[in-house]
């Protein structure tokens with residue numbers, strides 16, 4: 312037998328092993344060096360740096376919330392693609408195709424349920440993740456821009472869920488979308504009030520852009536479908552790429568200054584200059600330059616194992632939900648009879664509550680103020696106070712607690728008053744719409760929250776405390792309004808203590 | 817003192833300026849695609865019938881167009897049932913008033929808003945007589961409240 316033939320036979324036998332080696336480009340990760348290579352020689356793993364700070368691995372720090380958001384998104388992407396196999400975006404076929412998916416398509420119901428629960432989950436997780444980042448002051452320099460990107464991700468997440476809501480083309484979908492799109496066109500309330508709609512009509516332009524028509528119909532369904540399966544996901548994935556890349560470029564996750572303290576008596580090499588030659592061209596603090604010894608561990612396998620555990624937990628919970636609770640499907644859309652009550656998805660019901668006083672202020676004004684305010688937080692609070700510490704310390708905890716109480720009393724009080732006694736139009740039927748747009752529960756809340764925050768800023772001489780006050784007020788207000796809109800509003804948007812008191816019809 | 821603008825700076829700015837102008841112009845051009853040239857909708861004109869078929873006291877609801885048509889002693893008028901707040905369909909109560917199921921706006925029998933979030937009253941719709949003597953309503957044309965086609 313020739314040498315070459317022998318070698319050939321041997322290689323055939325070892326083929327699987329050779330192939331795996333060619334993929335991994337290295338042996339098993341048995342040494343620190345191997346573990347480092349495991350991460351940076353793999354396109355997918357090198358999303359993480361080779362070393363991870365111990366603080367970032369503490370479950371009580373991130374609560375795994377960003378990752379849980381990502382997990383929901385992964386489930387949404389996979390199940391969404393599967394749903395697209397059968398879904399047909401035309402008014403004649405949409406409803407029937409969802410019904411098919413639910414009752415006929417093998418595993419269709421499971422995929423639909425998973426898609427629905429992951430969507431709810433993603434919204435909850437993205438809110439909680441934002442709250443975690445906020446309360447640990449992780450938006451502070453150098454992470455201002457990543458917070459900014461985060462706010463855009465929040466808006467995109469909500470937009471995805473709103474566009475998805477129309478697709479089943481049932482009564483709820485049709486009427487919630489009609490209301491939503493009319494909210495988008497509510498700048499008309501203002502332009503009408505000053506009489507310039509004829510010349511300048513941003514509300515009408517947005518509506519036409521979204522609907523491609525004057526009412527929700529075939530054109531609107533195509534546009535929403537396109538937004539939901541293409542445009543918004545592409546934007547979301549792109550921005551998430553930026554988000555993750557920035558986490559690393561900003562020096563990993565935030566952490567308290569004390570997390571880099573040297574434990575007494577431990578020995579470390581004092582200089583880390585050696586390994587970071589290439590990074591000299593990167594400006595700012597790189598993971599280790601000038602701060603050795605670092606309290607870090609190898610990302611492989613610690614971080615990856617932790618992440619897999621979170622992902623598996625997320626999928627397990629979503630599976631249990633999907634096995635026990637079916638995604639709802641109402642009667643087919645009927646443009647002649649509004650669903651009563653026509654409720655948007657729950658996370659918009661707080662806004663729907665405000666919309667019930669002024670479409671413009673509740674639907675555009677307050678959300679815009681909130682989004683812009685959120686984006687500005689890191690640029691206006693530059694104190695670097697208590698970064699990486701929950702509530703920035705005990706004082707912040709106190710401010711958050713008092714703000715929560717202040718906001719609860721204010722929101723519940725004014726809401727109870729309005730439910731009992733009505734609002735301006737009930738007392739002065741001829742009142743100008745301009746006054747109602749300016750003075751309504753939504754704007755009253757916003758002004759009183761801002762006033763409270765300014766007062767806190769003076770009292771504690773700290774912008775961080777003012778930010779905690781403002782954020783807490785909005786968060787608590789949002790939760791209470793959402794709760795009232797979800798549980799206590801029934802037909803005609805009247806107040807009911809519980810759904811069992813709704814009139815039957 | 818402002819830094820001197822070198823020739824290289826200038827051509828660099830020119831290059832980037834023209835690039836972004838071109839990108840901007842293309843985007844504006846593409847956005848035009850999204851604006852429908854023709855609104856895809858059914859005809860907004862509805863036949864109501866000859867005035868004799870609508871004696872005073874007649875009330876009709878055109879479910880497809882969401883329009884109420886009333887005939888009173890002096891004429892015929894039409895009121896849209898689409899709530900000016902956020903577009904739900906109002907229902908008519910036995911006593912003649914209108915009520916919106918979505919956020920509880922309330923309107924008088926002639927469409928004026930007296931409670932709730934609606935920014936204005938229910939729109940009145942144009943009613944006209946065609947040369948052949950038949951009355952038509954055009955839901956795309958709203959008229960000041962009180963405008964009606966009058967007999968006489």
Ligand code: HEM
Pocket residue numbers: 373375376377378380381384437440441444449450454457458459460461462464465468551554558563564565566
């Ligand atoms: C689609 C939505 C989002 C995804 C998938 C996402 C994902 C992540 C992940 C995986 C992390 C790593 C740390 C952790 O798990 O907490 C992170 C960190 C971060 N996120 Fe997000 N996020 C999203 C939305 C947001 C929002 C709405 C904000 C704030 C407005 C935000 C601001 C930040 C900031 C500033 C960091 C760095 C935190 C630190 O250094 O401690 N993100 N994000």
Ligand code: FES
Pocket residue numbers: 899900901902903904916917918919920921932933934
């Ligand atoms: S749509 Fe009629 S009150 Fe809101």
